[in-house]
Amino acid sequence: MRISLIQLDIAFGNPDMNYATVANKIRESADAAPDCIILPELWTTGYDLTRLEEIGDPDGEFTKEFISSLAKQYNINIVAGSVASRNASGVTNRMFVFNRSGELVGEYSKLHLFQLMDEHLYLQPGDAKGLFQLEGILCAGLICYDIRFPEWVRTHTAQGAEILFISAEWPLSRLSHWRALLISRAIENQCYVVACNRAGSDPNNTFAGHSMIIDPWGEILCEASEGEEILTGNTDLHKVREIRAQIPIFADRRPDLYD
Numbered sequence: 001m002r003i004s005l006i007q008l009d010i011a012f013g014n015p016d017m018n019y020a021t022v023a024n025k026i027r028e029s030a031d032a033a034p035d036c037i038i039l040p041e042l043w044t045t046g047y048d049l050t051r052l053e054e055i056g057d058p059d060g061e062f063t064k065e066f067i068s069s070l071a072k073q074y075n076i077n078i079v080a081g082s083v084a085s086r087n088a089s090g091v092t093n094r095m096f097v098f099n100r101s102g103e104l105v106g107e108y109s110k111l112h113l114f115q116l117m118d119e120h121l122y123l124q125p126g127d128a129k130g131l132f133q134l135e136g137i138l139c140a141g142l143i144c145y146d147i148r149f150p151e152w153v154r155t156h157t158a159q160g161a162e163i164l165f166i167s168a169e170w171p172l173s174r175l176s177h178w179r180a181l182l183i184s185r186a187i188e189n190q191c192y193v194v195a196c197n198r199a200g201s202d203p204n205n206t207f208a209g210h211s212m213i214i215d216p217w218g219e220i221l222c223e224a225s226e227g228e229e230i231l232t233g234n235t236d237l238h239k240v241r242e243i244r245a246q247i248p249i250f251a252d253r254r255p256d257l258y259d
């Protein structure tokens, strides 16, 4: 699968501007003929948490229609990062995944809320895994802070996920953690890691960029710089199967003793 990661700056609290930017970036990405595109976390609003009740997308409906039509128009699978999706019980940080025909094939709400950035005060946590199929490949969607929870990531790969799609707004001050955690998740799960971060700053943070694709051996195949960039690379699923056969960690696990 050929994948483009759209590492963009996000206009703080300005969904209209962000939808327009994303439409342009998806059009631009289509030139590299990717099979799949991924966007960063909370790309419609950024971390304007105190206004999410006002500017969050009701049930994600506008975002779903918007992304579905772009997926169809360009014939590309889209892992649509995440958006603030609001309903009667609150706001979730929710990822939507569309296939080339514009059908919704996956949804995931961020499970671990990041207290350091006050997420627990404004967001409701998810309660379900982010597994979905794209082009016959079992994939998992995860959001930012989730990568600090290897036990959660493992529940997806133990069920056979071969590509982890991670959307983030990861701050520059912890860039070394971002890189080390992503490489570790790839090695220990023997899978591809496709991690799309945002660029730029908001009133509280400067973000790290450095989106990347990592192979199941833990090698970084491509890595963006700090600024806005569209990064494109290829995954080869044979590699996942070869490494899993060579070092059979899934067969050798002892989950009966892990609790």
Ligand SMILES: O=C(O)CCC(=O)C(=O)O
Pocket: 114, 117, 143, 144, 145, 146, 148, 169, 170, 171, 174, 177
């Ligand atoms: O875990 C971290 O250091 C960053 C997490 C984060 O920024 C987030 O989940 O939004």
